[in-house]
Amino acid sequence: MRKTLLPSRRTAAPTTFRSARDALCTDAATGSDIQGDELRPSPRRAALTPLRAFREGRRFLSGNRMLITRVFLPFAAGFYLSYLFRTINALVAAPLTSDLGLAAGDLGLLTSAFFLTFAAAQIPVGVLLDRYGPRRVQSALLSAAAAGAALFAVSDDFFLLLAARALMGLGVAGALNAGLKALVVWFPNDQLPLLNGFMVMLGALGAVTATLPADWLLASIGWRALFVLFAAVTVGCAILIYVVVPETAKVTTGPAAASLKEVYTDPRFWRVVPLSAATIGTAWALHGLWAAQWLTDVEGLNRTAMVWHLFVMAVAVSLGALLWGVAADGLRRRDIGPQAVLGVVAAVFVAAQLALILRWPLSSYLLWAIIAAVGAGTILGYAILAEQFPKALAGRANALLNFFHIGAAFAVQIATGLVLQHWSQDAGRYPEIAYQTAFAINLGLQILAGIWFGLPWVFGIVKRTFRASSKVEPTCKIRQVSRASISGCVPPSLNGRFP
Template identity: 55%
Template sequence: MTPANGSFQWRIAVVLLPFAAGFYLSYLFRTINAVIADQLARELGLGSAQLGLLTSAYFLTMAAAQLPVGVLLDRHGPRSVQSACLVVAAAGAAVFAMSSGLFGLMLGRALIGLGVGTALMSGVKAIALWFPRERQATMNGWLLMLGALGAVTATAPAQALADSIGWRNLLGLLSAVTVVLAVMMALIVPEPQALGRRQPHGPATLQRIMLDPRFLRLAPLSALCIGTAWSMQSLWAAAWLARVDGLPRAAVVQHLLVMALALAVGGLLLGWSADRLRRAGHPVEVLFGGIALLSIACQLALVVGIDLPSYLIWSVVGAVGSATVLSYAILAGYFPKEISGQANGALNLLHVGAAFGLQAATGFIIDLWPPEATGPPVVAYRVAFGATAGLELAALVWFIVSAPLTRPTTYLAGRSVQNRPILAPSQTTAYARAQLVFARRVAAARGQARNWRVAALGSAAVCAVVAVKVVTGVMTNPAVPHVIEVDAPARRKSQLLFTVP
């Protein structure tokens, strides 16, 4: 029995769960450096820039693998590709565990990124092959939620193991688990027949994908928002909480745990919401833009110093890391599933490339300030995080203003008319021509309504931030009245002045 002719539960057992296990290891490897960073710094004498460069090596090789892996997934299938890549990840974890210098650590980290960096793309490709389109966003949400449990494991449980057996033995244990999973995936997961024999591949296909106006509109915002969330969760969130907020190690680990839980729950909720919006005939782009705006507002609140619950802010930042569910759901409406591996790979290349660049750049910006006795100065973190938020805000503006340049998906009687061929007037009836004109006008109206909704949300967010700042300023700086006698030639008068201490 194969997933193609098996029950829905059978598909979940032999397709979703094995790839979710691989993505679980991907998230565990990605975020574990936030837990063992202190031990690495003490044992090997690594600074902020070196830690940022070391952690970002994962994203560098992961980014380099996305385009070739997308082609391989379309041609050879997700089982063969992912099981082979997991062996590479196991070798990288072993190298990392045995290294005693920065070069060996970076080599091991790079091999880990090359191996498990394909987990998300393999899972999304498998879901596109074996699940109906109307269930794919929800299945992607389940994939992301189950995989994000790896980020949950890379908090308190990983901290306890690292403290008891050491970070080297912990990485060795993960290497053995990765080998076992690779063998199980090669034996359990089925492969579709005649995969990729007549599917388009090569630079020409990738060029058409990456130059598509709809891809160019989505890619900058998706890459920067998701890359920022990954960068913070894997390293810089812990550094901010410890240095800027002054939290003890136990509280930092608790915050990372809450971020991981928000990531897991967010993937499931966003996938379910995307499917609901699509069935109702609404574009998923609106939800994605709103999530990006919320993330930028939370980051600006951190930079400005607005007194909001830290668990709330970091939960939002962590949950945005699961917005890949929305990005892939949007791409599924742009490109056929025969080239879905290449389309998703091109977008994921930008995700991990942005995460690598932002993670390394944050470390270099922080090191521009001379360190204090207790570590880098607080202003260095604020400048670095503010620069990242500014880039995301610029990408959001582009996402909004470029909407009229792309043709939004228009649903007519349950069918998409976006890519219907436009016939010559002599080939169409008056009714067909009127139908196309009506569809275009509905698309334009929905695009304008979407833009106004995003503008309204942005205005409301700005007003809320300003109101919170004013209220907190008034509460922390109360006005004190003073009565001052003023002499005048004809009469004496009093003035009541208010000063703010």
């Protein structure tokens, strides 16, 4: 009986030790093995691959159809409209310029007004979402976006167009944050990463709509009727969210000022912000306006080829959202954090811009697809902040980071237009050197931001190298010497005094 209950003497100790290790070194909440200071995934949790994400998504949809219909899809539609309004100016820039006689600086200001109000509203919208819930806030904001689209459609004056574009930016400022807030309220935490990825993917389809489908409508009904259609669809989405989405079960309030102070006084936040803002903001600015102008003025493409480039860029954004998420998840399981992923993405982004500026013989489809896909890298910054700040501060930290993303896009759009105006147009087009100069100035700022981001790694390498070089090897290797050999390492007066 004793032999059946206990292992043999040779296996009892190892078996008992393994049992104790499994009990002490496994996180019961996550099913992960804890080793030292690291949390490593257990073999039971496989890395998230695109195929696995699809299967988990299909399984989740089949079991949560009501929540998907009443919560996820309405807010995904709102984020879809946000992407559509953000990128549509690249398509309507040419008819606006021809109909209203806008210069490059006017066009840059008109487009960047969207980002200005979008950025300014981030933190107040975050506070309102916490206080009143995503249903009320998002429906009210989308109503403002619809009013802006309607005003844009009937405006003949530049300042009215500017006000309309600013109103559109304000109206869609809370689209992503409202969707994420609704997911947090209504769905379990373990399903949020997958849902966030699908939210961004579906929203990025708005950028796809702002290419070939919108161009077909633009040729058929004109840009004014197009914005009337946008206004009607936006009103419908606002009503849908207000009527269909359930009211949140509870409303929370918190010390917003104190929380924000904890974020913006943390030096780790300011290590990430310059590179993330310079990279993401530039990608948004180029995709939203200046990519189309470059393709027309520098590459000499006709409108059909230009729209096809924008279509490929929009698809790259949608796929990039999934790519960065899967890459960050897989590398994290191999002890590579999102900071390294952001650094690699920024380096590839710089290389793609450099290839454009120097006119390297590479496919323009490839280069602009890379630039557009980087615009979906916001999830990397959010992942970094999630590691640096507690959950109570994560929402406001993300809102503050998003503020700098959009502020950078605003600055790049308007600054590029001002630089281009230093050259004269030839047949309605700015020369190649004008775009190269504007892009190169911005590229230099991104490189400086990358150096600032990488300083901790550089200092760490230098410190480790200095410590290694400061270790002096002993003259005598005591463990390998005898009385006879050690006599050469000491003064003659001490010879023979060793035992």
